[in-house]
Amino acid sequence: MSGEAQTETDVLSAQTGHEPMPGLFRGLSGRLLWMTVVFVMLAEVLIFAPSVAGMRMNWLRDRLDTAAAAGIVIDGLQPSELPRSVQDDTLLATGAKVIALRKDGTSRLLAAVDIPPQVDDQYDLADVPLLVSIRDAMDTLVFGGGRIMRVFGPVGESDMIIELVMTDDALRRDMLQYSRMMFTLSLVISLITAVLIFLAINRMMIRPIRNLTRNMQLFSERPEDPQRVFQGGGAKGELAVTGRHLSAMQVELQRTLKQQKNLADLGLAVSKINHDMRNILASAQLMSDRLVDVDDPMVRSFAPKLLRTIDRAVGYTSEVLSYGQATEAAPRRRRVRFAELCQDVREILALDADGDIEFVEQIATDLEVDADGEQLFRIIHNICRNSAQALAAFHPDDPATVRRITVMAHRIGSVVSITIDDTGPGMPRKARENLFAAFRGSARSGGTGLGLAIARELVLAHGGTIALVEKPGPGTQFRIEIPDRPVELEDYRARA
Numbered sequence: 001m002s003g004e005a006q007t008e009t010d011v012l013s014a015q016t017g018h019e020p021m022p023g024l025f026r027g028l029s030g031r032l033l034w035m036t037v038v039f040v041m042l043a044e045v046l047i048f049a050p051s052v053a054g055m056r057m058n059w060l061r062d063r064l065d066t067a068a069a070a071g072i073v074i075d076g077l078q079p080s081e082l083p084r085s086v087q088d089d090t091l092l093a094t095g096a097k098v099i100a101l102r103k104d105g106t107s108r109l110l111a112a113v114d115i116p117p118q119v120d121d122q123y124d125l126a127d128v129p130l131l132v133s134i135r136d137a138m139d140t141l142v143f144g145g146g147r148i149m150r151v152f153g154p155v156g157e158s159d160m161i162i163e164l165v166m167t168d169d170a171l172r173r174d175m176l177q178y179s180r181m182m183f184t185l186s187l188v189i190s191l192i193t194a195v196l197i198f199l200a201i202n203r204m205m206i207r208p209i210r211n212l213t214r215n216m217q218l219f220s221e222r223p224e225d226p227q228r229v230f231q232g233g234g235a236k237g238e239l240a241v242t243g244r245h246l247s248a249m250q251v252e253l254q255r256t257l258k259q260q261k262n263l264a265d266l267g268l269a270v271s272k273i274n275h276d277m278r279n280i281l282a283s284a285q286l287m288s289d290r291l292v293d294v295d296d297p298m299v300r301s302f303a304p305k306l307l308r309t310i311d312r313a314v315g316y317t318s319e320v321l322s323y324g325q326a327t328e329a330a331p332r333r334r335r336v337r338f339a340e341l342c343q344d345v346r347e348i349l350a351l352d353a354d355g356d357i358e359f360v361e362q363i364a365t366d367l368e369v370d371a372d373g374e375q376l377f378r379i380i381h382n383i384c385r386n387s388a389q390a391l392a393a394f395h396p397d398d399p400a401t402v403r404r405i406t407v408m409a410h411r412i413g414s415v416v417s418i419t420i421d422d423t424g425p426g427m428p429r430k431a432r433e434n435l436f437a438a439f440r441g442s443a444r445s446g447g448t449g450l451g452l453a454i455a456r457e458l459v460l461a462h463g464g465t466i467a468l469v470e471k472p473g474p475g476t477q478f479r480i481e482i483p484d485r486p487v488e489l490e491d492y493r494a495r496a
Contacts, residue, residue, distance in 0.1 A: 033198045040190030048182055050130065053137035055178050059171055060125060060151050067094045068155040068162040071101040071110050097148075098165035101155075107163075116148045119165065125153035141179065144172040208239045212246060219250055224257055309348065331372035331461050333485055338416070339363045341373065342407050345381050349388050351405070357391050358404040359384075367409055369416045370484040375458045379466075380407070380420070382451035383478055387422035390476070394424050418480040419469075427468070427476050435468060 070093070091099065091111050099110045123136065145168065152163040215230045222228055230247045232240070342361050351359040369376060384405055391403040401423070408419040427435075436456040459466040464482040471477045 032201055033194050036194035036197050037190045040193055041186060044182070044186035044190070048179070048186075049134050049138065051182065052141065052175060052179060053130070053133040056137045056140065056171065056175060057125070057128065057133055059174060060123065061153070063094050063096065063164060063166070064125060064151065064153050064162055067096065067099050067110075067164055068160075070094075071099065071160075071162050072155065094164060094166075095170050096164040096166040098163075100163040102161040102163065103159070116165065118148065119150045120147040121149040121168075123149060123151045125151065137175070140168055140172055141175050144168045144175075205239065208243070212239075212243065215246070223250070223253060226254065229254070331375055331458075333370055333372055333462070335368045336371055336373045336376060337365075338367045338369050338376075338409050338418075339365050341369075341377055342380065344377065345384055348381060349384060351388065356403055357388055358402065360404060360406040362406065362408040364410070367411060367416070369409075369482060371462055371482055372458075375461070376482075379455045379458050379480065380418070382455045383420050386451055387420065387424060387476065390424040391422060414484040416482050416484075418482070419477060420480070421471070421475060421477040423473075423475045426474055432468065436466075 091097065091113055096111075097114055097116060098112045101108050101110055147168050148165065149168050150163065150165050152161055154160070155162050212230070215228070219225075219228045219230070229250045230243055232243045232247070339361065342363060346359045346361075349359075351357055384407070387405045391405070394403065404423050406419075406421045408421070410417055436452050456466050459480055459482065462482050464480060466478060466480045469477040469479050
């Protein structure tokens with residue numbers, strides 16, 4: 001039955017694309033349970049060695065104390081040989097084969113039976129270091145049995161020494177029994193400790209983690225559903241912080257997905273409009289070509305500018321679809337006279353000398369920029385158009401306030417620095433926070449913020465930088481830096 005349930009779970013997981021949650025005892029909590037048992041047992045092993053050594057020392061001291069008590073009584077009697085029955089009772093009480101008492105430099109045999117021909121080990125219980133005691137205990141426990149040992153130690157505070165000669169069979173048997181008892185007790189303690197830790201950790205950590213994982217799986221199925229945002233639970237501490245961050249991330253992701261859907265819908269609509277607009281501009285281009293043949297001097301002066309404007313419009317519409325599929329086309333770089341390009345921007349924006357908005361160019365006539373001319377035009381045009389729109393909507397309290405757009409440029413080594421400054425009201429705080437974000441970085445009502453986003457993308461394609469510069473007075477200032485293309489060694493040698 002459990003196999004069928006597991007199969008159903010695997011099938012469901014394969015259908016939903018989610019990895020199934022491990023079982024309670026196969027997951028993190030189960031591993032924690034077994035690790036706790038193992039670690040407690042390891043701790044008990046470290047405790048076992050000195051414990052069994054202490055048990056062995058106590059066992060030997062008990063035998064010496066029993067023999068010492070009998071030896072003191074026997075020593076008080078007249079020096080005579082004890083009856084065999086009394087010797088047997090004394091040896092039986094101590095488990096020894098020989099009992100001797102040393103006093104005043106002499107040794108007296110108190111009781112003996114089957115005196116062994118040799119002694120395998122000798123142990124002085126007067127002063128035994130811990131490590132020596134542990135070593136002797138492990139030796140007896142592992143290799144003991146059938147060995148003859150001589151054990152001796154002082155009798156109380158006196159100068160008498162009691163000696164025993166015995167086999168280690170009874171000692172090893174009692175040590176094995178003690179070891180089995182210690183192992184059973186350690187196993188029980190480790191299991192109880194592991195179960196308590198398992199229940200506590202499962203309640204404090206595993207259950208909240210499972211809730212987080214389950215919510216992630218459900219949210220990934222339908223991320224647009226607000227009901228699937230993580231609502232928190234019984235978690236506390238770090239897991240509560242994790243839950244709040246997960247909830248905030250899911251809310252932000254839903255907002256981003258909604259924005260991406262709107263952008264996709266907008267892109268489809270723009271593509272449809274662009275298709276028809278391109279045909280209209282193509283027709284306008286054909287008709288404008290005939291203006292060149294007109295003899296009117298004014299028409300002849302405006303015809304080239306009109307043709308360039310229509311050509312740019314046709315080029316823009318041709319790149320709309322490719323922009324929606326990938327990024328902007330790679331720059332086709334060449335040397336561009338920046339002063340002439342700024343003059344085109346001024347004419348397209350219709351900023352005449354007699355208008356309300358001044359357009360000032362502080363550019364050397366021979367300054368050249370290594371850039372794509374059309375893309376550089378779009379960069380300068382987008383920023384200057386934003387400035388012109390801001391100045392047109394600006395109504396200062398002082399009517400003598402100058403409305404001016406200043407374009408400055410100069411070369412420093414292989415980098416051209418361009419500054420576009422205006423005397424408008426400046427950018428609001430919200431626009432600064434989303435400066436180059438499409439549909440969020442607009443500084444005016446109804447704007448899309450696409451101008452700065454496109455300008456930034458084109459500048460980065462040239463390997464340059466664009467930034468908003470803080471200025472002490474009112475207005476907005478952008479600085480653009482465009483480096484020259486690095487010269488290939490082979491090209492340099494060919495030119496040289």
